[in-house]
Amino acid sequence: MDMNISVEEQAFRHEVSAFARANLPKPVRNKVLFGEKLAKAEYVDWQQRLYRQGWIAPSWPVEYGGTGWSLGKRRVFHHALALCCAPETISFGISMIGPVLYTFGSDAQKAKYLAGILKSETWWCQGFSEPNAGSDLASLKTRARDRGDHYVVSGQKTWTTHGRHADMMFCLARTTEEAKLQNGISFLLLDMKAPGVEVRPIETIDEGASICEVFLNEVVVAKSELVGVEGRGWDYAKFLLGNERAMIARVGRSRMQLERARRVAASQRSGGRALSEDPLIQRRLCEIEARLRALEISELRALDGYRPGKGFDGATASMLKIEGSELCQQLTELLLDLTGRYSRVYMGRYEQSPIGGSDAHGAMGDHLFNRVATIYGGSTEVQKNVIAKSSL
Ligand SMILES: Cc1cc2nc3c(=O)[nH]c(=O)nc-3n(C[C@H](O)[C@H](O)[C@H](O)COP(=O)(O)OP(=O)(O)OC[C@H]3O[C@@H](n4cnc5c(N)ncnc54)[C@H](O)[C@@H]3O)c2cc1C
Incomplete structure (x- = not known):
């Protein structure tokens, strides 16, 4: 593998650094440098600048809004931004649910959600972990009961990062009981403003409160918000976790x-x-x-x-x-x-x-x-x- 940077990539690095210098407000740059948490508005402002430049989702396929850059160019891009102390893009939309939707989602889901992710208009959170299902995620207890054209979802999620700020949650819930726990789990898109969703912040050791408990009490989720096939949510979750871990x-x-x-x-x-x-x-x-x-x-x-x-x-x-x-x-x-x-x-x-x-x-x-x-x-x-x- 060639780790050298080509002349073209060097020129691109200068272009990215110049963009960051011109677009990154100094208080945001300093917060990133010193490891402080940014406000949601600061993330949104920065991500929307990247969006307007066409650079918000370099790893996405071009037809969905990606850049089509080579691996070398993507590497140069991410490193140049990091060295300018630019915020890391919030991962729940661009790196996690976006790729799941354009890979496994319906056409209607792509039309409904992908643009909002790219423009940072819809903020997502991840509803996988539960009080007794972290490492052993397959033992999750949140239940989605079939009511014809919709599910009724009840259960508790925890450690939900940005739960307070999110508009939507991608959520794992059990739709059927199966001998093998991984089967019977479905992947749902849930509106955080829906009746029955309660969010409680958890204070962390760094005096922050970016993570939350989320209680789901008979939340109605339309069947059109099921990703892929019912009961196959584990496969989509593994795909998503691979992206999350690599990131x-x-x-x-x-x-x-x-x-x-x-x-x-x-x-x-x-x-x-x-x-x-x-x-x-x-x-x-x-x-x-x-x-x-x-x-x-x-x-x-x-x-x-x-x-x-x-x-x-x-x-x-x-x-x-x-x-x-x-x-x-x-x-x-x-x-x-x-x-x-x-x-x-x-x-x-x-x-x-x-x-x-x-x-x-x-x-x-x-x-x-x-x-x-x-x-x-x-x-x-x-x-x-x-x-x-x-x-x-
Ligand atoms: C700051 C923060 C943010 C998070 N954000 C999110 C989020 O947005 N959405 C979400 O869904 N989840 C989130 N999580 C949850 C996270 O994925 C879990 O905390 C993690 O998977 C561990 O699960 P647990 O906390 O239940 O620990 P447990 O599973 O109870 O593990 C406790 C300890 O036992 C060890 N252990 C468990 N099983 C084994 C085994 N088989 N072999 C060896 N050792 C084992 C673990 O390594 C750990 O040290 C977040 C967690 C934190 C701390």
């Missing part, structure tokens, strides 16, 4: 964090010299660089092997997820160590005055929230089981 590799974001760590190491001093001259810090930076390059190559190989309609091979997506999430945690730990006590005494919102240098902004909040990177999208232990089952 959690977050190579671009880790590259940005590594650059930040290098800058902080060069500016912070200890014992009369810059931390970047400390052999232990140098070693940690080099180890992360080596892991990141290996991950980048693995991600490109995985994208090269991606087949429309089939998605990622499950073990490959799990491998990217494990490595990318561990790297993400290694980087936030390094940033905490580099900024020392300043990042420990406050969570550090960008608007607040810093106690020490501005480098410490957000480091603690980002570090604490990223403890979940090895849990959401499927825990590391469970991903190792997936790899073992498929490869050993």
Whole structure:
């Protein structure tokens, strides 16, 4: 695989960076740099700028609004945006439900939903996990009862990211009881404003509340909102989870964090010299660089092997997820160590005055929230089981 960047790709990188410099408001750039959560309006504004430029969904087929770029160009695009501290596109629409709909959805569903996803007009959340169905997702209890032209859905979802802000949920619900738990699960599109939907935020260790519990009490869902075939939802969920896990590799974001760590190491001093001259810090930076390059190559190989309609091979997506999430945690730990006590005494919102240098902004909040990177999208232990089952 050729990892070199062609002259054409270099020119494209400049074009993308210039676009980001011209379109990214400084407060948003700073929030991304310091790992703070953005408001929904900030995401929508940025994503709509990408949409107007025709760049919102590079991985989608051209007929549905994709760009038709080569793999190399997509890589350059994502990395250039990440290094400019642009927000990562909210994944639930573009990376998760969009590909499910254009692959398995009806023509009516494509017509109804794809444009709203591309324009960031419809905000989606993922209703898979339940209080007793996380790793063991197939044991989910939410029930969709057949009432002729509609289902009546009852149950509880949890850890629903952006549940408070979402207009729609893609949801797994049991339509029939089967001996094999994976059978009899259906994939439904559910209106979050429908009667019977109750959302309760969950406060997290970083003082945020981006995740929620969602209670579904006899929610009416029209049969036209069933994706694909009734009882085959598990297949579509696996396709979606492959995309989700591969995306959690977050190579671009880790590259940005590594650059930040290098800058902080060069500016912070200890014992009369810059931390970047400390052999232990140098070693940690080099180890992360080596892991990141290996991950980048693995991600490109995985994208090269991606087949429309089939998605990622499950073990490959799990491998990217494990490595990318561990790297993400290694980087936030390094940033905490580099900024020392300043990042420990406050969570550090960008608007607040810093106690020490501005480098410490957000480091603690980002570090604490990223403890979940090895849990959401499927825990590391469970991903190792997936790899073992498929490869050993
Ligand atoms: C911040 C955050 C956001 C999330 N967002 C969403 C969302 O938007 N939508 C959604 O549907 N879900 C979401 N999730 C849920 C997430 O997918 C689950 O938390 C995850 O799959 C783990 O399930 P669980 O929490 O029930 O843990 P459990 O399944 O109870 O696991 C507990 C522990 O046991 C281990 N374990 C479990 N089974 C095995 C096994 N067979 N072998 C070895 N070890 C095992 C796990 O690795 C873990 O360490 C989110 C979670 C978090 C933390």
